Amino acid sequence: MKYKITNYWQGSKTIIEVDELKKEYNGLTAVKGVSFDVGRGEIFGFLGPNGAGKTTTISMLCTLLRPTAGHATVNGFDVARDKLAVRRSIGLVFQDPSLDERLTAVENLRFHAMIYGVPKADRDKRIPVVLELVELEGRQNDLVRTFSGGMKRRLELARGLLHQPKMLFLDEPTLGLDPQTRHHIWEYVHQLKIEEGLSIFLTTHYMDEAENCDRVAIIDHGQLIAMDTPENLKEEIGGEVIMLSTRDNRAAADEIQNKFALKAVEVNGELSLQVADGNHFMPRLIKGLETEVASISLRKPTLEDVFLKLTGRRIRDEKIEGIEQERTRRRQRGGRKV
Amino acid sequence: MRAALMGIYTLWLRDVTRFLRDRPRIISSAAQPLLWLFVLGLGLSTAFVRGGSPQYLRFIYPGIIAMSVLFTSIFSAISIIWDREFGFLKEVLVAPIPRWSVAIGRALGGSTVAVLQGAIILLFAPVVKVSFSVPQLIFAFIVMFMIAFSMTSFGILVAARMQTHEGFQMIMNFLLLPMFFLSGAMFPTNRGLPIWMNALVHIDPLSYGVDALREILVGMGRFSLFLDLGVIILFGTVMLSVGAYYFEKTE
Numbered sequence: 001m002k003y004k005i006t007n008y009w010q011g012s013k014t015i016i017e018v019d020e021l022k023k024e025y026n027g028l029t030a031v032k033g034v035s036f037d038v039g040r041g042e043i044f045g046f047l048g049p050n051g052a053g054k055t056t057t058i059s060m061l062c063t064l065l066r067p068t069a070g071h072a073t074v075n076g077f078d079v080a081r082d083k084l085a086v087r088r089s090i091g092l093v094f095q096d097p098s099l100d101e102r103l104t105a106v107e108n109l110r111f112h113a114m115i116y117g118v119p120k121a122d123r124d125k126r127i128p129v130v131l132e133l134v135e136l137e138g139r140q141n142d143l144v145r146t147f148s149g150g151m152k153r154r155l156e157l158a159r160g161l162l163h164q165p166k167m168l169f170l171d172e173p174t175l176g177l178d179p180q181t182r183h184h185i186w187e188y189v190h191q192l193k194i195e196e197g198l199s200i201f202l203t204t205h206y207m208d209e210a211e212n213c214d215r216v217a218i219i220d221h222g223q224l225i226a227m228d229t230p231e232n233l234k235e236e237i238g239g240e241v242i243m244l245s246t247r248d249n250r251a252a253a254d255e256i257q258n259k260f261a262l263k264a265v266e267v268n269g270e271l272s273l274q275v276a277d278g279n280h281f282m283p284r285l286i287k288g289l290e291t292e293v294a295s296i297s298l299r300k301p302t303l304e305d306v307f308l309k310l311t312g313r314r315i316r317d318e319k320i321e322g323i324e325q326e327r328t329r330r331r332q333r334g335g336r337k338v
Numbered sequence: 339m340r341a342a343l344m345g346i347y348t349l350w351l352r353d354v355t356r357f358l359r360d361r362p363r364i365i366s367s368a369a370q371p372l373l374w375l376f377v378l379g380l381g382l383s384t385a386f387v388r389g390g391s392p393q394y395l396r397f398i399y400p401g402i403i404a405m406s407v408l409f410t411s412i413f414s415a416i417s418i419i420w421d422r423e424f425g426f427l428k429e430v431l432v433a434p435i436p437r438w439s440v441a442i443g444r445a446l447g448g449s450t451v452a453v454l455q456g457a458i459i460l461l462f463a464p465v466v467k468v469s470f471s472v473p474q475l476i477f478a479f480i481v482m483f484m485i486a487f488s489m490t491s492f493g494i495l496v497a498a499r500m501q502t503h504e505g506f507q508m509i510m511n512f513l514l515l516p517m518f519f520l521s522g523a524m525f526p527t528n529r530g531l532p533i534w535m536n537a538l539v540h541i542d543p544l545s546y547g548v549d550a551l552r553e554i555l556v557g558m559g560r561f562s563l564f565l566d567l568g569v570i571i572l573f574g575t576v577m578l579s580v581g582a583y584y585f586e587k588t589e
Contacts (some may be wrong), residue, residue, distance in 0.1 A: 062432055084341070087434035098425035102356050114348040115433040117341055159429075 015040045015167050015199045016061065020070035023056050030056040032222040033070060038201055040166075043193055045213030046203040047303065053222040054203035055095060058171050061201070062092055075166050088116070091160035095171040097152050101145040105136055105155050108144060109162055116163035130158035133188060150181035157188060161198075168192065170202035174209060186212055207304045218307060225310050230303060237301040237309060240278035242285065244271045245294045252291040259288050267314055274301065274309070345435030346443040353414060353447025357454065367413075368458045371406040375399065375459070375466070378524075395466045400552040401523025403459045403478075404485060408544060410455040411486045412514055414448035415493025419503045431588065441494055441582035448490035449483055456482045468556055477554050484567065485547035488574025492543075495581035498588065521548045528560045543573040 016038035023031040031053040038044040046054045059065040061074055063083040072079045075089035099108050106127060113123040131137045134154035144152065153173065160168055170189070174182040186209070192198045202213070210216045210230065217227040226233060244264070246252040249271050253264040256273060264273040275281045278298040286293055308314060357364070375398065383394035421427040430440055460478070463469065470478070496509060520527075520535070521544035531539065539545050550566035553559025559566070 064428070064432055084434045084436070087432060092432055094425065094428055096425045096428075098427075098429040100352065100356075100421075100426045100429075101424065102359070103352070107355065111348050111352055112429070112433075114351075115345050115430070115435050117344060117434065 013040045014038060015042075016044075016072070016074050016201065018061070018070075018072040021057065021060060021067050021072050022069040023053075023060060023065060024068045030222055031060070034217075034219070034222075034224050035070075036217055036224065036227060038167075038199060039214075040199050041193065041197050042215065043189065043200045043202070043213045045210045045216045046201070046219055047205065047207070047210040047216050047307070048203075048219035049205055052219045054205075054219060055171055056222075057219070058169055058201070058203060061086075062090060062169055063087055088163075089166045091163065091165035091168045093153070093156045093160045093168075093170045093173050095175060097156065099144045099152060099156060099159075102143065104141050104143055105131070105147070106140040108155065109159055112159045113162050118163050126162055126164070130161050133161070133191075134158045150177050150184075153177060153181070153185065157185065161192070164196075165198070167199045167201065170200065172203055172205070174204070174206065182209070207302055207307075210303050216303065218303075218310065220307075220311055226306065233303060233306045234301045237274050237305050239274065239276040239301075241299055241301050241305050242273050242275055242278055242282060243297045243299070244273070244285075245269060245296075246271065246289070247292040247294065252289060252293075255289055255291060256285070260285070265308060265312065267308065272305070272308065274305065341435050342439040345433070345439035346446065349430070349440060349443025350447040350450065353444070353451055357414075357451040364455070364458070367410055367455055368406070370409070371402045371459055372462070374405065374524075375402045375462070382524075396468055396556050397526070397552075397558060398524055399463070399466045399468055400555045401521065401548050403456050403482065403555075404521065404544065404548045404551055405518055405523055406459050407452045407456040407482050407486045407547075408489050408518060409514070410452035411448055411489035412493040412509075414451050415444065415490045416497050416503075416506060416509070418444065418494060418497035419500055419506065422501070423503065437586045437588070438582040441491075441498075441578060441585045444494055445487060445490045445578055445581075448493070449486035452486035452490065453479065453482050456486070470555055474554055478551060481547070481550045481554060481567070481570075484570045484574065485544070485551070488543065488547070488570050488577060491574050491578035491581055495577050495584065498581050498584040517542055517544050521545045522560075523548050526560075543569060546570055 014037040016036075018037070019035050020033045021031060021035070022029065022033045034053075034057060036044075046057065048054050056065065060067045061072055061079055063079050063086050066080060074086045077085040077089065079086050100111075103111070109127050109130065110123065113126065118126065128137065131140055134157055136151060136155055136158065139147070139151065144155065147155065157170075157173070160170075173189075174185055177185070189200060189202075190212070193200060204210055213230065215228060216230050216233060218225050218233075226236075228236075244252070249266050249269070253266065253271055256262050256264045256271075262273050262275065264271040266272075282296060282298060286296065304314065375395070379395050379398050379402070386394050418427065421430070431437070457479075460475075496513075500506075516538075520538050520542040522539065523544075527536070527539045527545065546561060546566040546569040549559045549561050550563055550570070553563055553566070
């Protein structure tokens with residue numbers, strides 16, 4: 001599947017070009033030939049469940065993994081042939097921490113600047129700037145070992161920006177962080193895009209975060225299954241989503257299929273179905289159903305619905321993240337956009 | 339090339355910074371060789387009545403310095419595995435510096451730390467009644483650095499091939515201790531050993547390092563100094579090249 005940049009970004013120059021990129025590990029194909037472009041100044045999100053191939057793709061773009069087939073350029077440099085030039089162009093925040101915990105914050109930054117060849121004068125200017133951006137200036141001489149998870153992630157973000165990259169890669173930048181820190185990190189990201197014109201490629205499996213991207217590519221089982229702006233993706237769903245819980249969901253789903261020719265998917269004890277005009281359809285639905293309805297609600301579609309429609313399942317691992325999901329669901333039902 | 343040199347310097351500086359900050363580690367790393375020297379050394383010297391006790395302490399003193407250098411070298415090199423587990427290695431591997439410069443920087447950093455650790459044992463020279471001139475001391479430092487560099491390179495090669503720290507104990511038992519015991523650090527290896535052990539003594543690269551250090555400090559060497567230094571330099575170079583090669587291929 002080849003996706004081209006949609007009208008929204010047409011005409012703008014691209015910073016990443018990926019053509020049929022593929023990665024196999026011991027006979028398993030983690031990434032099955034993905035193609036996409038990222039425009040300069042764009043926030044591009046890779047959305048997909050764990051194990052979909054997000055980190056593998058990012059690792060190939062960052063020259064950490066060699067692609068099995070296909071090719072990709074970052075800032076005009078080939079990721080397989082011109083590794084050092086690619087590395088100079090990019091900043092990175094990994095999914096797992098990658099700081100030296102036995103060094104202080106400022107030492108981590110200084111050593112980073114040194115291996116990225118930032119001249120000493122610039123180094124001394126940039127370090128306070130990035131520390132201030134992530135609000136760690138008061139802790140700069142403390143050992144990283146004493147930092148909380150959120151502070152470490154912020155320091156990594158500061159480090160990724162220190163050498164003024166053209167392109168910033170964020171692999172699950174907010175994973176495991178509290179909502180307040182997540183919110184903060186997103187503020188920085190938007191600020192960077194606007195103030196420094198930075199292009200950002202990020203992966204996430206948080207739906208609400210993907211909404212912040214200019215464009216989102218949905219990846220599942222190593223393949224891109226959709227790519228567009230969040231608005232357009234949700235538009236494809238059409239209209240609205242009705243969430244319904246009944247005494248017997250299976251019977252209700254059959255009924256809906258027979259009487260309204262609509263497909264209802266059961267997720268976590270609730271039926272979800274997409275309709276064109278929810279306000280008018282809801283009364284008809286309740287009247288038409290013989291199964292007793294316990295609760296019903298109407299909301300705008302989210303990217304979660306897009307994923308559900310494309311794959312027939314939810315994006316998150318329900319067992320592990322049940323609590324988190326419950327929270328997301330409540331938030332979505334409340335109709336608030338976070 | 340500038341990037342490579344900067345990479346080497348940065349990684350060296352990181353090792354030294356970490357070492358100087360970790361005072362408890364410096365003391366505890368010095369404690370072990372001192373324990374060997376004074377407790378085991380003095381204890382055993384009573385068994386060697388004929389040699390006379392000061393003679394035995396003098397004999398093992400260079401060996402204990404080599405031990406200190408060996409253990410510190412291998413431990414710093416092995417810390418690459420910890421870097422891998424704590425993620426810092428990724429930061430280095432994705433930096434715009436050639437991988438071989440990472441290997442060299444680590445080797446130089448580890449060696450510096452090992453020489454400093456060995457120097458602590460050198461301070462105890464008067465206690466074991468060893469005295470030397472300034473040129474002797476300088477030469478001793480050069481040899482200590484050569485031992486440190488070759489052993490750190492060897493450690494880097496091992497670490498580059500190891501994915502987790504679980505194999506660490508194995509390295510300790512099957513490589514480090516045999517290398518130390520067979521090196522002649524604690525007993526003379528020039529006569530009376532079984533053939534198999536004599537062969538292993540000759541294979542052990544540390545034998546030549548200990549021998550060189552002994553020749554310089556107390557003048558009781560068995561091989562020629564040229565052979566000693568040649569073997570150490572060759573061993574270090576080969577280990578570092580192979581280690582850098584594996585580093586280059588790390589994904």
